[in-house]
Amino acid sequence: MVAKSKQCRQVVLTIVNIGRTHLHHFLLTCTHNNKLDIMLLIILLFTIIYFAIYYYFKQQFSYWSRRSVPGLEPSLPFGNIAPPWKNIPPTIQYANFYKEFKTRRQKHGGVYLFGKPMYIPVDPDLIRNILVKDFQYFSGRGIHFNAEMQQCFDNLFFLDGPRWKVLRQKLTPTFSSGKMKMMFNTMLDCTKPLRKKLDELADNEEVIDIKDILAKFTTDVIGSCAFGIECNTFETEDSDFRKYGKKVFEENAFKALKMMFAFNYENLAKKLGVTILDKEIEDFFVKISMETYNYRVRNNIKRKDFMQILIELKEVEKNLTMKELISQVFAFFVAGFDTSSATLTFCLFELASNFDIQDRLRQEIFEVLNEYNGEITYEAIHEMKYMEQVINETLRKYPVVAMILRKCSQDYQVPFSNSIIEAGTFTIISAMGLHRDPEHFPNPEKFDPDRFSEANLSKIRAGTYLPFGDGPRICIGVRFGMMQAKICLITLLRNFEFSLNTQTKVPLELDFGFITNAKGGVWLNCQKL
Numbered sequence: 456m457v458a459k460s461k462q463c464r465q466v467v468l469t470i471v472n473i474g475r476t477h478l479h480h481f482l483l484t485c486t487h488n489n490k491l492d493i494m495l496l497i498i499l500l501f502t503i504i505y506f507a508i509y510y511y512f513k514q515q516f517s518y519w520s521r522r523s524v525p526g527l528e529p530s531l532p533f534g535n536i537a538p539p540w541k542n543i544p545p546t547i548q549y550a551n552f553y554k555e556f557k558t559r560r561q562k563h564g565g566v567y568l569f570g571k572p573m574y575i576p577v578d579p580d581l582i583r584n585i586l587v588k589d590f591q592y593f594s595g596r597g598i599h600f601n602a603e604m605q606q607c608f609d610n611l612f613f614l615d616g617p618r619w620k621v622l623r624q625k626l627t628p629t630f631s632s633g634k635m636k637m638m639f640n641t642m643l644d645c646t647k648p649l650r651k652k653l654d655e656l657a658d659n660e661e662v663i664d665i666k667d668i669l670a671k672f673t674t675d676v677i678g679s680c681a682f683g684i685e686c687n688t689f690e691t692e693d694s695d696f697r698k699y700g701k702k703v704f705e706e707n708a709f710k711a712l713k714m715m716f717a718f719n720y721e722n723l724a725k726k727l728g729v730t731i732l733d734k735e736i737e738d739f740f741v742k743i744s745m746e747t748y749n750y751r752v753r754n755n756i757k758r759k760d761f762m763q764i765l766i767e768l769k770e771v772e773k774n775l776t777m778k779e780l781i782s783q784v785f786a787f788f789v790a791g792f793d794t795s796s797a798t799l800t801f802c803l804f805e806l807a808s809n810f811d812i813q814d815r816l817r818q819e820i821f822e823v824l825n826e827y828n829g830e831i832t833y834e835a836i837h838e839m840k841y842m843e844q845v846i847n848e849t850l851r852k853y854p855v856v857a858m859i860l861r862k863c864s865q866d867y868q869v870p871f872s873n874s875i876i877e878a879g880t881f882t883i884i885s886a887m888g889l890h891r892d893p894e895h896f897p898n899p900e901k902f903d904p905d906r907f908s909e910a911n912l913s914k915i916r917a918g919t920y921l922p923f924g925d926g927p928r929i930c931i932g933v934r935f936g937m938m939q940a941k942i943c944l945i946t947l948l949r950n951f952e953f954s955l956n957t958q959t960k961v962p963l964e965l966d967f968g969f970i971t972n973a974k975g976g977v978w979l980n981c982q983k984l
């Protein structure tokens with residue numbers, strides 16, 4: 456590969472040199488600087504540039520066929536990716552690549568993002584190998600762009616290699632069931648403003664933008680559990696947490712272009728100092744984390760939250776630097792609030808569209824809570840089996856993180872073929888493709904929580920259901936996310952009944968940014984029980 460790319464570079468240089476010699480000769484022989492001369496000069500220049508680029512892409516686009524990996528026909532210059540003006544989100548495009556390879560009965564395939572080769576595994580056994588068994592080849596995500604220049608990026612999501620490993624070991628106990636139990640009441644307190652807001656909306660018979668309501672709830676929860684701060688998002692519409700939370704996920708053409716550039720030309724992006732997170736957002740999170748930390752330590756205040764666990768890791772066990780502490784708080788905030796509110800939004804959309812499922816779930820909630828004197832407790836929520844099925848099915852139909860990313864760190868021999876995946880290659884596993892594949896989930900458009908009943912669970916093939924990823928890099932916040940979703944659904948369903956408002960566009964159109972959302976939002980009617 457190295458030899459080939461050297462050869463390619465050599466050919467391009469030769470073309471450029473020939474061009475330069477001709478240009479020099481041309482300039483010497485040009486006696487009159489007339490319009491025709493200039494025109495010819497420009498045409499010559501463009502021809503040279505065109506052929507140099509053409510030759511470069513031609514070489515690049517033969518990458519997968521040279522490695523006997525099936526590919527799809529790329530076109531210049533975008534490769535297999537649709538041009539930006541078509542506005543097709545990457546998650547849909549990668550789900551389509553999965554589908555295309557699957558239709559061709561291929562176990563894997565290769566595509567190009569511009570000239571960059573991307574590996575697409577399709578076979579569930581291969582996917583399991585990449586995520587779990589052969590993890591040592593695919594332990595990183597490869598998105599640690601200029602992390603040194605950012606103050607919040609020394610976190611689990613962005614780090615790779617030994618630094619990630621050490622940090623993951625240090626932080627795993629933070630998400631144990633004991634710690635979740637400890638935070639339970641802090642989380643439960645956040646349901647009070649949620650209930651109050653819905654009471655008001657129901658009384659006024661207002662149509663509800665449920666994503667907005669749920670994002671406020673999950674912002675309150677993560678603000679309280681990670682920063683130890685009461686955000687009061689329902690009271691203060693433009694609270695800083697909500698404002699900056701929105702900004703993190705705000706998509707615009709410039710941001711998309713910056714990401715694409717950093718992803719494609721990592722080294723150049725590093726040299727140019729391209730960073731992903733806006734300085735204003737970063738400054739807010741750094742300031743708020745430092746203030747909370749200093750206030751707590753100085754006044755010896757202890758709370759049952761993530762911040763407390765991180766303070767103890769830093770102060771007592773000397774296990775964390777200040778930058779690492781800030782980065783984790785930031786990661787928990789960013790990874791936690793939008794994933795959870797998007798999941799809950801899709802769940803309520805399905806419950807509002809399927810009254811039988813909504814009734815069955817409400818019935819379970821009443822039955823279990825009856826055994827606990829009507830109190831929502833940590834133990835009670837774990838007895839709600841149908842609730843778990845409903846959330847699992849929501850994440851099956853709507854995997855809010857629809858692509859799992861890995862970067863190969865050493866040459867990897869694909870088990871069923873003689874192909875080698877080279878170190879440095881990005882691998883994209885389409886959770887959306889897998890979850891909507893009729894071979895793995897028959898009638899995939901149907902919302903059917905019974906796919907996850909005890910009797911049916913064993914039918915789900917390993918490597919086909921990945922809402923939280925898999926292997927050592929599986930989402931560290933699974934327990935927290937599930938607990939939050941359950942507490943929220945109990946609060947909503949024991950007090951209100953939901954139906955679809957006509958403002959919701961059905962069938963839902965998915966809008967994929969980094970997190971999958973519903974285009975145009977989900978609008979519901981809500982009635983007090």
Ligand code: HEM
Pocket residue numbers: 611612613623786787788790791792794795798850855856859860921922923924925926927928929930931932933935936937
């Ligand atoms: C419904 C809610 C959630 C979903 C669907 C979700 C999904 C995911 C997925 C798919 C990944 C990538 C896994 C992989 O690459 O194999 C991930 C990683 C991660 N998630 Fe979550 N997540 C959720 C909630 C949370 C919460 C509440 C937190 C923290 C409080 C969190 C923290 C993280 C972190 C830190 C990582 C990076 C882990 C690592 O690389 O070691 N997530 N999540």
